[in-house]
Amino acid sequence: MPYRQTGSLARRAAAVLLLFALLPALLLGLALSAWYGRSDARHSAAMLGSMADGAELALRGYLARHRDAIATIAEVPTLRSDFSVATLTPRLRLLQKMYPGMLTTFAAAADGAVLVASPEHDAAGRGYYWQGVNLAERDYFRAALRNRAVAVTGLFHSHGYGQGMQVGIAAPVYDPQGRLLGVVGAVLDPDKLQADLGELAGPENALALLDAQGRVVAASPGLGLTRGVPAHDDSTLRHALALPVDHVADVDPGPLMERRGLREMLPNGWQVVALGPRQLFAHAWLLALGLLGLLLVLVSISLRLLIRGATRRLLAPVNTLADALARFDPSGSAELPPGLRAAPRELRPIVDALEAHAALFQALLAQREETLAEREHEIEQRTRELRRAVDALAESARTDALTGLTNYRGWRELADTLWAEARQQHGEVAAIACDIDHFKAYNDTYGHGAGDACLRRVATALQASLQRDARVLARSGGEEFIALILPAQRRHIQELAEAARAAVAALAIPHSGSTRGHVTLSLGFSVMLADPDARLDVLLRAADLALYRAKRNGRDQVAELSVSALQKLRNEE
Ligand SMILES: Nc1nc2c(ncn2[C@@H]2O[C@H](COP(=O)(O)OP(=O)(O)OP(=O)(O)O)[C@@H](O)[C@H]2O)c(=O)[nH]1
Known part of the structure; x- marks a missing residue:
């Protein structure tokens, strides 16, 4: 809706002009009437006297x-x-x-x-x-x-x-x-x-x-x-x-x-x-007043029309300015609409001020945008860092701090995924459970720090020996480790476990509390077909039972839970 402001200014101007016209007109009327009355009286006296x-x-x-x-x-x-x-x-x-x-x-x-x-x-x-x-x-x-x-x-x-x-x-x-x-x-x-x-x-x-x-x-x-x-x-x-x-x-x-x-x-x-x-002085007064009134009405109407037209013309630039301002979007451009460039000289200060404000606004806007971009970049960076930190945290939540191997929690998540794959493929899956022998005695003899170092060396050895086949190796707790291997062939698993045992033995970490005189490892494994009825927990339990058997049989050896024992276990489960 374009601006068409005229009323207020026109009314005020008309009132002022009317006031200026009315007062002089009244004074003039009074002066004329007085003069007319006096001259009329003189004229009457002269005329009657000469008659x-x-x-x-x-x-x-x-x-x-x-x-x-x-x-x-x-x-x-x-x-x-x-x-x-x-x-x-x-x-x-x-x-x-x-x-x-x-x-x-x-x-x-x-x-x-x-x-x-x-x-x-x-x-x-x-x-x-x-x-x-x-x-x-x-x-x-x-x-x-x-x-x-x-x-x-x-x-x-x-x-x-x-x-x-x-x-x-x-x-x-x-x-x-x-x-x-x-x-x-x-x-x-x-x-x-x-x-x-x-x-x-x-x-x-x-x-x-x-x-x-x-x-x-x-x-x-x-x-x-x-x-x-x-x-x-x-x-x-x-x-x-x-x-x-x-x-x-x-x-x-x-x-x-x-x-x-x-x-x-x-x-x-x-x-x-x-x-x-008698010159009708009173009537002349009334006539003069009537004429004056009529004159004022005509003057008033003319003035209103004149001033209305004049103010419309005078206010046209102001209306144009208001229109342009209504359309002006300083966020888009600091340039004022071209119509304003032709504004009359009286409005130039307003246009200049607007232009200055628009430029200032634009500068502020650019500054804000720059700051915003910086902030966004910073937030992105922080988010990345945070994501990395979260990932690291998640990783660390799945990693054993001492050995660098996956911890049991991480191992289990991965194992569940692998187990689901194996079940789809109807493949055979093997679990190898490992436990350092007489580790309590080791700790007791050589101290906890030496125990930690021993754990790290055993883990490295396990990783090296199982690396090729184990899809996931983890420190499952204390001095225990577990590996999940698929696809698995029983014979190969046997060899693999044996190689791991030998690798630990080969470390030759002195252990006075062991009958061998060095640190040894007991391993138990089990191989199970991942059929639709098979469950990972059963496999792990089977590996544990096999490990238990290796311990019971004298440690530093590999034991397997037989197929029949496993079947029995499955049935029990
Ligand atoms: N240094 C060290 N010791 C640990 C850690 N975790 C568990 N242990 C110790 O490992 C020992 C395990 O002892 P046990 O469960 O009795 O088994 P063992 O002494 O190895 O006996 P067998 O397994 O029957 O040969 C305990 O003394 C634990 O304190 C660890 O992170 N660092």
């Missing part, structure tokens, strides 16, 4: 023109000396033509009685609406008289021209002696003002002009206000009127009409209220 200034200018211009016109009329010398319908009528008509904003122009006597009004009929064609009307109680009349100067009134409800609310301008007219002759004036149409305010406000903003009594003189159409309505009747304006003068602040906390407002007092006691859409 309010514009509204004031529009009002000033609008009123100033008409007021100046009325003042001019009031100051005309002919009028001041001849305050009559004939003089007034053309003047008022001229004014009417020059100033379309004037709904009507009028002149009233000092007691308020209307002398003349222009146009002479109303818009519906009804004539002389002003005829018989007394203006004594009208604001603009009273204001003009009270101020003794041109006066601009607040809104009033006009019965003289239409049903709307109008603004009146009136100027007192005095004769050259300073006596009050009456009043000239005009009723103005605020629609023009309203149109100007609409243009000033634009589609998103709103302007409202309020008279000194707080009634709406003109308002942007978007506000949906009726002229003359007290501003407090409208919730938006009610909040706007509560604003401190010249301060930009939020009005209308309702969710659908979030605006900022600026209230300004005009010199004539009127007020202008400028409203602009």
Whole structure:
């Protein structure tokens, strides 16, 4: 299974990068939001201030023109000396033509009685609406008289021209002696003002002009206000009127009409209220956060994909290294797989270390193998030695240490094998038992050491004389020897035994305890057919009996157990 490790490193790298991306993004978001909020507030203040200034200018211009016109009329010398319908009528008509904003122009006597009004009929064609009307109680009349100067009134409800609310301008007219002759004036149409305010406000903003009594003189159409309505009747304006003068602040906390407002007092006691859409700071925040979140999710996904791909590419050499290591068998070769030779520089130390370790491992392995071979050789040698020692031990277990002949144990093993062969071949087997005569006496006379030497010489003599025929000769115990001969012929065995006896006698080992004066040997033999019923023990017993007979007959002689005696013995057995 090839190594495909990417997860851990990719996760850690993604987490780190995300952390590094997240924190700066959050800080940037906060900074942007704060900057945006401040600049938004500044922008709102500037925009609303210029709207309010514009509204004031529009009002000033609008009123100033008409007021100046009325003042001019009031100051005309002919009028001041001849305050009559004939003089007034053309003047008022001229004014009417020059100033379309004037709904009507009028002149009233000092007691308020209307002398003349222009146009002479109303818009519906009804004539002389002003005829018989007394203006004594009208604001603009009273204001003009009270101020003794041109006066601009607040809104009033006009019965003289239409049903709307109008603004009146009136100027007192005095004769050259300073006596009050009456009043000239005009009723103005605020629609023009309203149109100007609409243009000033634009589609998103709103302007409202309020008279000194707080009634709406003109308002942007978007506000949906009726002229003359007290501003407090409208919730938006009610909040706007509560604003401190010249301060930009939020009005209308309702969710659908979030605006900022600026209230300004005009010199004539009127007020202008400028409203602009409140930049939805909170919403901008949410939007910014949402965008930031989305950005982070996208960044996160991209980073994960990017880092996954990058780490896969980055870890490819590591995976190759791991694969190669999994396949690498340092016991086979110290050579690293060839792919590792092309490992990137960063992994070279690892590859070098691996190579060094592999070489070290190989050296150790070779050393161990050498040691092992040495040990094996040593063990082989030891085993051989041990085997030799065991063989020697076995040999010594079968050898008589004194004479070097086979001992009885070894002799018996060999004899059993030979006996089995002879039985297969139905051959004749002979056993010769030998015993040194008066050996006790010899020992006693010459000492045990001399006895040993005697034993060795007798054994050598026996070996020499029986060597040719005896398949096995052994020292069967003490001063006794035994030989097994096959195939055997009775006569030949007789001769052989005799030769052995003579060989010992020929040694001429002095023996004072012997009647012969030297060491002699008695021998007994028996020859037996190794038929299926025959047993080696019977043969040996027969040889022993024959030896016993030789001893009994005077020693230094050879005796045989006769065939009949042997048969008897076999039967007994
Ligand atoms: N020096 C020596 N003497 C041995 C050894 N083995 C047996 N003998 C002696 O051989 C003697 C055998 O004596 P006996 O069995 O009495 O026989 P003998 O004296 O030879 O008498 P006959 O056999 O009847 O002639 C004993 O005295 C044993 O101590 C040996 O390895 N070395």
